[in-house]
Amino acid sequence: MRSEELRGEFRDDEPMAGHVSWRAGGIAAHAYFPADLDDLAVFLHGLRHDEPVLMVGLGSNLLVRDGGFEGTAIFTHGALKNLRLESDSSLLTPHSSSNSLIYAEVGVASPQLARFAANHGRVGTEFLAGVPGCVGGALAMNAGCHGSETWNHVERVLMLTRRGERIERRPEDFEIGYRHVRLKAANDEIFAAAWLRFPAGDGHASRERMRELLEKRAATQPLQLPNAGSVFRNPPGDHAARLIEAAGLKGANEGAARVSEKHANFIVNPGGSATASEIEMLVVRVQSTVLEKFGVELVREVRIMGVAA
Numbered sequence: 634m635r636s637e638e639l640r641g642e643f644r645d646d647e648p649m650a651g652h653v654s655w656r657a658g659g660i661a662a663h664a665y666f667p668a669d670l671d672d673l674a675v676f677l678h679g680l681r682h683d684e685p686v687l688m689v690g691l692g693s694n695l696l697v698r699d700g701g702f703e704g705t706a707i708f709t710h711g712a713l714k715n716l717r718l719e720s721d722s723s724l725l726t727p728h729s730s731s732n733s734l735i736y737a738e739v740g741v742a743s744p745q746l747a748r749f750a751a752n753h754g755r756v757g758t759e760f761l762a763g764v765p766g767c768v769g770g771a772l773a774m775n776a777g778c779h780g781s782e783t784w785n786h787v788e789r790v791l792m793l794t795r796r797g798e799r800i801e802r803r804p805e806d807f808e809i810g811y812r813h814v815r816l817k818a819a820n821d822e823i824f825a826a827a828w829l830r831f832p833a834g835d836g837h838a839s840r841e842r843m844r845e846l847l848e849k850r851a852a853t854q855p856l857q858l859p860n861a862g863s864v865f866r867n868p869p870g871d872h873a874a875r876l877i878e879a880a881g882l883k884g885a886n887e888g889a890a891r892v893s894e895k896h897a898n899f900i901v902n903p904g905g906s907a908t909a910s911e912i913e914m915l916v917v918r919v920q921s922t923v924l925e926k927f928g929v930e931l932v933r934e935v936r937i938m939g940v941a942a
Contacts, residue, residue: 638675640668647706653692654765656859656905657912659701659939661687667712670738670793670825678797680705686795687938688823690740690767694774694861694935699909699942710767713740716749719828721788734788734828739769743776746829747843756834757786762843763850765862772824774934775814779846784809786829792822799825812866812934855893858901864916865898865931873931874898880922887915913937 647664650657667673680686685704689695718733735755737746746768747761760781764771771783772790784804792800800822808815816822850856865873877883877897885892888911893899900915920931 639679640672641676641712642666649692649697649702649706650905652689652706652708653695653697653861654859655696655861655900655902655907655909655912657902657907658697658909659699659942661697661702661704661706663705664708665705666708670713670715673707673709673713673825674793674797674799676707676797677793677795680795682795686823688739688769688773690769691742691765693766694770696861696909696912696935696937698913698937698939700940702939709738709740709769710742711740713738713769713825715826716741716746718753721830734830736826736828737768738826739767739772739824741768742766743768743771748840750831751836751839751843754833754836755831756836756839757781757831759839759842759846763846768827769824772827773814774812775809776812782811784814786831788828788830790824790828791826792816793825794819795821853896855895855899855901858893858903859905860893860899860901861935863898863934864900864919866934868929868931871929872898876923876927876929876931877919880919880926882919882922885915885918887911887918890915892919908942909939910942 644664647661649659649661665676667676687702687704687706689706689708690710715738717736719736721734735750743761743764743766747758750758760777760779763778764776775782775784777783787804789801789803792802806817808817867873874897882892883897884894889907890911891901893901900912923929923931
């Protein structure tokens with residue numbers, strides 16, 4: 634779909650390997666890079682109602698199969714980027730800075746949100762500094778680490794329907810769990826922005842805590858190699874990495890895809906030479922081996938989309 638009303642960029646046959654942190658995968662039939670939230674609403678309004686849509690932020694939790702995605706990928710990072718303080722009009726003293734909410738559109742990187750909050754005297758955002766994605770992904774999967782989760786801080790969200798309409802929703806409109814979020818009453822809406830509440834506190838201490846957490850992350854995770862973060866959710870009362878290592882899978886490979894020797898819940902793509910099929914085969918092999926050895930079914934955190942080659 635092309636329209637003179639649109640201000641963003643439309644492309645056909647967009648290679649997805651350059652848009653995902655695994656540096657592998659097929660081609661999206663169509664791609665749209667919106668200019669801003671208003672432009673995205675116009676684009677959605679003109680899109681065929683049955684057109685498959687794939688929302689992409691930083692691509693840190695995504696793999697598109699080698700056969701590609703037969704639909705439209707919409708890229709939010711760098712476009713849906715508004716980030717600001719807003720007064721909470723529901724309070725008796727809404728203009729007090731301590732009562733402000735943080736408004737963040739879905740293309741804002743999670744670490745950027747964490748730094749913004751700390752710079753404005755908010756605490757509790759430190760965990761977001763280590764989430765390698767955008768606000769949209771954090772909302773969609775209730776991203777979290779170090780004992781905190783995104784939806785613990787969500788006051789309300791802005792959704793866009795496939796007709797480009799805007800709807801504000803509250804947490805009670807969603808089914809929210811560990812790495813799981815589902816809208817209860819509709820399935821044609823996408824996250825556009827969120828209003829988040831974090832308590833006032835020592836911003837300097839918050840920034841120092843972020844630095845400590847990022848140093849720990851760099852020391853324990855294979856950040857120098859293409860990866861998609863934690864591949865599997867932690868099962869109740871256990872850790873996926875422990876089970877994978879206990880199954881003897883550290884260093885296991887399928888073609889160029891390899892289970893990281895540094896952190897067993899990471900699959901890495903050294904040199905970017907693995908295919909999406911090799912990565913997916915290794916994901917399935919890890920799941921089946923852990924199930925066979927320990928009777929535990931590992932659930933994927935990463936999204937795998939599209940068709941096989």
